[in-house]
Every structure is written in C-alpha cells, then in structure tokens.
Amino acid sequence: MLSIPLWNRVVIWALVAFGLLFAMPNAFYSRVEGHNDAVKAIEAQASTPELEAARGAWPDWLPATIVNLGLDLRGGAHLLAEVQVSDVYADRMDGLWPEVRDALRDERATVGTIRRMPSAPDALRVRISQPEGMDAALRAVRDLARPVTTLTGVGSADIEVASDGDEVVVRLSEAEKLATDSRTVQQSLEIIRRRVDEVGTREPNIQRQAEDRILIQVPGIGSAAELKELIGTTARLTFHPVVSRTEDPDQEPGLRNVLYPSMEDQGVYYILEQTAVVSGEDLTDAQPAFDQNGRPSVTFRFNPSGGRQFGTYTSENVGSPFAIVLDGEVISAPVIQEPILGGSGQITGNFTVEESTQLAILLRAGALPAELTFLEERTIGPELGADSIAAGKVASIVAFTAVLVFMGLSYGLFGIFANVALLLNVGLIFGLLSAIGATLTLPGIAGIVLTIGMAVDANVLVFERIREELKTAKGPARAIELGYEKALSAILDANITTFITASILFMLGSGPVRGFAITLGLGILTSVFTAIYVTRLMIVMWLERRRPRTITV
Template sequence: MLHITLWKRILIWGLCALGLLTALPNLFYNRVEKHNDAIVAAERAGFETPEQAADRALWPGWMPSGIVNLGLDLRGGAHLLAEVQVADVYKARMDALWPEMRRALSEARGEIGGIRRAPSDPAELRIQIEKPEAMAKAVEIAGGLATNVVSLTGVGQKDLAITAEGNTLVVRLSDAERAATDDRTMQQSLEIIRRRVDEVGTREPTILRQGSDRILIQVPGIGSAEELKSLIGTTAQLTFQPVVGRGTDPNAIARAGQEILPSLDEKGIYYTLEDMPVVTGEELTDARPDFDQNGRPAVSFRFNPTGARKFGDYTAANVGQLFAIVLDNEVISAPRINQHIPGGSGIITGNFTVESSTQLAVLLRAGALPAKMNFLEERTIGPELGQDSIDAGRLSSIIASVAVVAYMVASYGLFGVFASIAVMVNVVLILAVMSMMGATLTLPGIAGIVLTVGTAVDANVIIYERIREELRAGKRVVKAIDDGFSEAMSAIIDANVTTFIAAAVMFFLGSGPVKGFAVTLTIGLVTSVFTAIFLTRMLIVLWVEWRKPKQLIL
C-alpha cells in the first residue's frame, strides 16, 4: 500500500532540512568566506587582530560555514607552468660531497700524494691526483663513499659513478641515482609549493606534475601571476653564519673561505662572513611570527636535535660575537650572542611588520626549494572574467530549470509540480554535499549541475508513465501510484548505475576540468535518486492523504 512510516517521513524531511541548512552559506558567499578566512588566519598566527574579529563576526559561529570553493575559471586567479632545474641538485650534491671526499683521500696522502679540486662541469666532481700511478687506489677510496640507490628501480646499484681520466678522478651521479634524484626533487618541489600556497589560505589550488621536470600551478583567488611567482619562487635558503667583520664597502676583497653580503635592513652596510654556515634552514623544524621583548614583530624558530646541538655548541663557544642570520644571500639580522643558547630555539629580529614577519615565517616553515624554477607560462585570470563565467552559469542554470519545470507541469500537471520541487531540492542537496566536501566548482562543474537538472526528472517521468499504465489497466488511484513506483524502481536503478560507471571512468582517467564534471555528475546522481524516489513519493502521499482522490487524470 501507498504508506510511509513516521520514522521514514522524519528521515526524509530531516535530510532535506539538513541539506538546506548546509547549502545556506552559499547564499552569503562573501560574508562566510571572510568569516572562514579570519578564523584560519587567527589560528595560524596565534592571535586575532581587530579586523579579523570583525570579519569573524560576519557569520554566526553556530551556523554551518562550509561553502563551495570556486575554481580558477570562476573566481579568477593565477596560472603558472614551471620548469624545475633538476641539474641544480647535481651541483649541490657534488659540492656537499667534496669535503668528505677530500678527507677520505687525504688519509691516504702517503700513497696517492697531494690532491686538489679541478674546475669541472657543475654536475661532476674532478679531483687531480699527484701520483697517477696510484689512481686505482684513489678510485677504490672514492668508491667506498658510494651508497646504494634508494629507489625501487635502482635496487643493487650505487649512487656514484667513479672513473679515472689520466691523473684526474671524476665523480658523477650514476644514471640510477640521477633518476631517483630527479624524482625526489620533483616530489619535494611539489610538496614545498603546496605548503607555501596552503599557508596563505588559498582554496583548492591545483598543483600537478607534468612530464619529467614541469609543474602546473593554478591558484584561484590570488591577485596575479607575479604575486604567485613571488610566493613560490623564493628559495628561502636560510643559513646561520659567523661574522668576521662589518663595513660599507661592497667591493672589498674577501679572503678565502669568506664572503661579503649586504644587510637587508641597514642600507649601505655589508657583512663579511665565513662562507661555511654553522646551521642551515634544512635543520629548522618550526618558524612562526612572534614579537620581541620590545613588542616589535619578529620570527621565532626552532632547530631539530642535530641543528640544536650545533647551534648550542657554537653559541657556548662564541659568547660576545656577532652571528649573522642570512636569507637568500642577504643578512636579515646579525645579533650578538649574549649567552649560551641551549635547546635549539631563538628569535629573528629586524625591521619587520606583522605582515612581513608572517610571510617570512611561511617561507622558512615551508622549507627551501631544492632547485630553481623557470616559468615557461604565466597567466592571470581577472575576477571580472570569473564573474562573467558565474553569471553565464547562473543564467544557463535558471533557463534549464525553468524549461524543465514548464515541461513537467505541462505534461503531468500537479504531479509535474511535485517533480519540479524535487528537482529544486536536488540542486540544493548537490550544493550541500559539495560544501561539506569542500569541493571546487568550475565551469564544467556547472555543466554537470545543469545536466543533472535536465536528467533528474527522468526518474519521475518513468514513474509517472508507469502510473499512467496502471491507471489505464483499471487500477484504483492508490494502487496505481504504489505499483507505478514499485515497477519503475529497477529501470531507475539501471539507468543511474550506467551513468555512474561513465562518471567514474571520467574521474579516474580525466584531467582537472573533466574530474570536476564527473564529481558534480556523481553527486547529482545520488541526490536525484533520493529526491525522485523518496521526496516525490512523500509529496504524493501527503496529497493523497489530504485530498483522498477517487480518480486521477495524469
């Protein structure tokens, strides 16, 4: 019989009410967005500014605050295609290997004679041996520093390829190690870029590896491609170096093992530093905006156990000396070591603002990019163009909805009104589910919603046609409606399963825009089945219970 138990009625109306409440923040998009941004910014900084408090008050805290994120084509933003210079990592590996190689070969000086590093390609290390007849011994010693390649494809292979050319020992990365290094470099670059972009609160960025050495970066809501480049392109190479001297001559000649770097805040001041850092940013575990003892913005930091030990040992042995904090070849601060600093924590002071200290903390916390990047393609999509896309999508959705409603009402009368109500609720539920998921809506996603509006009534059409057949067979109204829903169920399930399979294929094999279409289509399938089978049935049952019709013209 055409009957719905009380608990099912409560569940159906409850789900509809929950969907409406969850989708409601999208009607107040800008206010909710500012509210969410203020909460995230305050949590990251550890304190709340008056402006953030005002933004947080724009939306009640007890209300749902999830919204559908707008993609690059709707919100505007920046698009970059970057090429990672993986060869930079080879040079860094060779430079880091030289001190260890020099120490190992020096221990056998009696057999191989003197050694010195010769000019070479950045990707290799060339060492001249005083006694060419002992080259085999030198190759053996150098080979002892090779380790196994850490990768699935390089199992059993060594990371160094060592050869002899006359009286020169040549050290390069092996082919297997180069492949593993390239992969690690790309993965590290992807992670660092993702962390830097996430730190500034952008929503749903697209950061993907393309090919062997390229990265696609799309960030909705950011001002321009230049702004995005400045955020991700900064290498943030932090070092802590001993200070030898301080002066005003940028052309002064530095001794071997020293370098002259400018001060970031003190115009015209240059520091002479020892070029070997005591600790580096790679040993940094945390950095956050803070305030110094005078209440001025600063950045606090903390080292890992290795860095903490080296930092503590150096400060204990050099009390009273200047200690430079260098970021990207500029001295941002050169405090005096007043006492031993154990524990591996400290603070960077300088001419900071709250904004600049927060930005520096972001860069330090995200780490240093392992290699430089060349930007092959950059594009800025203005918010005006994104708004035009939103307006076009809204207009197409309205036209599609009006056309569907008009057709259903013209074809099925009052039952067409019930189906139209179900379609509108279906759209609300799609937005609610996407808001809970934090999904991103793009132009293809809007196309998926419009398609869902058009196809959501298919289930109702099948049901209504089955009811018509039952009425023609002479069944009473209640029996015809009940049998119409029962008989149509298998056809509805089959049709939606096949569409779901197509959506799954598009999601797993498609690119970003295709995936966006597949996500909205899949969500629409689930919600349309719910609204067509359960909500429409509920509306019809209520009407039947109220009017108790003896006959039905459909």
C-alpha cells in the same frame, strides 16, 4: 500495498533537511564568507571591533561552510612554472664533499694529500698527490654509495666514481638523477602549496604537469605578479663561518669561499666559507617576534639534528663571527658570545613588521630546492568571474524553467511532485558541495545544468510505468507500487553507468574536468535519492490524504 514505514519517512525528511541546512549559507555568500574570514583572522591575531562585527554577521551555531568559487568564477592568478632540476645536482655534490674528504683522509697513507678541484656543477673532482693509490681512493669513495630508493632504480647506486689521471671524479648516476628530479619537483610542489596556504587563499589548484612543471591557480589573489612574489622567493636560510669582511665587491673570495653582500650595511661584503654549517632545511618553526630593543625579528627552532650541529659549532667557535644568510645576502653576522645549545635562535635585522612576518612564513614553508622559471602567467579579473557566474545563472535558470514547464504539462500533479523534488535536488547538490568543501568552477556549473536535465529521467521512467499499469485497470496504489518496482532496474542501470563515467573523469582528469565530474557525480546521487525516495514519499502522503479512486498521470 503501497506504504512507507514511519522511520523511513523520518530518515528521508531528515536527510533533506540536513542537506538544505548545509546549502543555506550559500544564499548569504558574502555575509558567511566575511564571517569565516573574521574567525580565521581572530584566531591568528588579536580581535578588533571590525573583525568582531564581521564575525557576528552570521550565527556561530549555524553551518558556515560554503561552496568555494574556482579561478574562473572568482578571478585570480594562473601560473605555469618549470622547476630547474639541474640546480640541485650542484648542491648534492657540495653536500657530498665532506663525506668524500673524510673517507679519503682515512686513506691518507695511500693516497697522500687531497684537494678539491673546480668542476662542472654535476660533478665532484678531488686530486690526490699519490696517483699510485688511486685504487684505494676509488674503493673508499665507492663505499659511500647508497642504493637508489625508487622502483625504477632498484639495483642501482646513487653515485658513479671514476678516475681521470690523478683525480677522483664523482657523479650522480642516471637512476639517481631521475629520482632526484622527481623528488625536487614534488618538494617544490609541496612547498608552493604550503606558502599559498599560509596566506589564507581559498582552494588553490596546485598540481604537477609533465616531468618538471607545476600548474598554480589561486582564486581571489590580486595578480600573477603578486602570486609570483609569494612563491618565487627561494627563502633559503643558511649559516656560514665568516672568513673576512671587505668593502670591495670585486675581491676574489678564494677557493671554496663565497662573497655575499650585507643586508644591514650598504657597501659591506662578507667572505664566507661556501659549505654551510646548518641550513634552513633543519628548521622546524619560525615566528615573527621582537628583540630586546623592540625591533621586529624572527625566532627560529631547529630539529634535533640541526640543533646538535648548531650547538657543536657554536661551542667550538666562541668569539668568532657567524653569518646568517638568506638568499645570498647576509642578514647579520653576530659574534658567537656563548654556545647556543637549545636548538633555537633569533634573526634580527632592519625588518619592518610586515617583512618579519613574511620571512617567518617563507621559512616555515621551507626553501624551494631549485629555481622556478615561469613559462606562463595570467590574471583573471573579478569582472570576468562575475560574468561567468551570471552566464552560469542564466543557463541554470533556463534549463530549470524548461524542465519545470515540461514536467508540469506532461504529467500534471505528478509532474509538480517531480518539480518539487527537482528543487530539493539542486539544494542537496549545493549542500553536499558545501559539506565536502568542493570548489565550483564553470565546468562544474555545466555539470549542475546537465544534472537538472537528467534529474527528471527517473521520474519519467516511473510515471510512464505507472501509466502502463493504470491501463490494466489496477487501482491507483497498486499501479504506483508496480510502477516504482518495474522502473527501478532501468533507473539504477542508467545512473550507475553515468556515475562510473563521472568517476573515471575524476580519477583521470584534472582541473576543469574534475570540477565537472564532481558536480555530475553528486548530482546523480541526489537525483536517484530524490526520484526513488522523496518523490515517492510525496505521492504516498498525497494518496493517504486524498484517497482517490482514480488517478491521471
């Protein structure tokens, strides 16, 4: 006998109700979007009447998750950046110099005096005054080598040490270069993602392409130039000992020194030691603030390692100037009045409130480890996105109407049940997309349109089986029960194979392909649910109410 227990009915209708509840905010997209933006703004800053009004446009007790629109639907900016990984080699060599210097100083009796010599960016050359001690120098420097921490570099050291006359030459090994390149691109990708997330953009698509390229797609941003300004700034903060101050931009800074302009005083330049005492990589936090005179500033805090280095240097150099450098410009060069042991400080300068806020964002996100070269940039206007949405709506309505008419004409009342289930199916798809925070793209709309066409397949299989059972003179209830039983295996086979295909597309694809795979996969799940459970429940409820002696499918 065809029957469905009460608890099954409650569960089925509850799932449908929850799905439609989560889909409902998408029918009031602008209002809910304004509400969500206002909530974030109120949490980040003080409340204003305008923000409170936008927040009150949607009840807090209702779901407020909506389907995010992708770049092709909302408009936005598209960039393809290449990471200049070779820039990192020079920094690695510069950071290695203090260790090499200390190691050779321990062998001073054998190697004599040491001096760093000019070299290529990816090499470190150190001259020793007693070439007969070269073997001892090479052993001392080779002891600094560390194993490469990658699967492809197992058994390799990170540096190669050789002699060239009276000079010790240190270079990164090929295995370490490959590992460094990979780390540099991955670090750049994560920093770009943090910078984009800091300004509250919705669902950016940031992913690695090839060996040294990063694809950046950010919906809702004004232009590619605006996006470049946000992510293209290196924001490298370093703290250097001051050698002297000058007004001559062409003055030779001397060996292992650099000449940087002052950000505060036009025409003033500082000669600094090239090796930084501590860098922004040791920062754990940075926030906009105001100094004791009410001027915009940025407060910062170091991690324990950076705090110790900062505290040690300031303790040993009270009374000496100390330069705070951002991207090759001296923000300020205050005199150390007393040891700074708390691991925190404040950057002051000629900032506006907006500049101090932006600087804090960049410092929190971290410094890009290498320069980015933008190979491709494109701005997609909101008008084009609106046209894409309109085209998607037309395609969906046409497909929807054609399926509804076909099912109604082909199966009569049972076709109407299938049509109601189809309407619920589309609502459930949007409910799931909203619940998981998925991004809808134009290929995603294509996936929904395809789902609409496929959604009635299961019902068609069931209805055709019911027709065959009715021809054997079985009663309506028994024919419907057998129809569902015998069609179930075919329904599962067809949908499982399609779902596997969608899963493969999601795992191996990227961007638009993933958008299509997500909507297709979710559509398959909701289609099977509505065909096997929802449509069947509606038919059972109709049978219990009408109790027909015969039925026509």
